[in-house]
Amino acid sequence: MLAHFLSHVTLTPEDTPAPDVIAERALVALGETADAVAAALTAAGFAGFPITADRCPIGNYVRASDVRITGVSVGLDAVRVWTATTHGIPAPVALPDAVRTFLGRFDARRYPDLIASPDETDPAVPPDPGTAETPAPAVYPxxxxxxxxxxxxxxxxxxxxxxxxxxxxxxxxxxxxxxxxxxxxxxxxxxxxxxxxxxxxxxxxxxxxxxxxxxxx
Known part of the structure; x- marks a missing residue:
């Protein structure tokens, strides 16, 4: 889906849209329903972890939409996009209704095929004490x-x-x-x-x- 979207965009360096604009168009291209969004992400191979701001399928998809994007944070209504030129200030990109509905269902694990495989590290699941390396130090409070x-x-x-x-x-x-x-x-x-x-x-x-x-x- 992402490759299909990008293949229809022929731009010169002078008229290349900003990364947040590219991200916005890529999100719209996913489809008009939550199921269409899930199908497009599945076809494109974008899986992820529920209830994560940067490693859910939408976060991975947006990050891949433009090489200038260095970081993402997916919220309930928008995804914040960082680039090397934003000086730490993210650009908000509104989430289409279909994507917002998809995220709610994905966080409720209604699209199990899009949940990353067990051999990947899920930041929401503590590692097995018998196999884990030195755990990261707590940062809260x-x-x-x-x-x-x-x-x-x-x-x-x-x-x-x-x-x-x-x-x-x-x-x-x-x-x-x-x-x-x-x-x-x-x-x-x-x-x-x-x-x-x-x-x-x-x-x-x-x-x-x-x-x-x-x-x-």
């Missing part, structure tokens, strides 16, 4: 920064959507949202912040005497 723009209300809402996609009740009450946000904060950051945060943030209830601050999206 991290020291709490004075202000982390990544920890947004949108992050919590995205995690809630992933839970719902896997069959859990949707997050609809403020109490559940606050609880999920506290759980995320507790996993990501050390209990004591490195410095107080002073910015226009949304304050949610936490343990007595502690406030969790989340920047509004």
């Amino acid at each position: 991290m020291p709490a920064p004075a202000d982390d723009a990544r920890f947004t209300l949108g992050l919590t809402l995205d995690v809630g959507k992933v839970l719902a996609a896997h069959g859990y009740p949707p997050i609809e009450s403020g109490t559940d949202l606050a609880g999920l946000q506290q759980a995320l904060f507790g996993f990501l950051y050390s209990p004591i912040p490195a410095a107080p945060v002073a910015s226009p943030l949304l304050t949610l209830p936490a343990d007595p005497g502690v406030s969790i601050l989340v920047r509004r999206r």
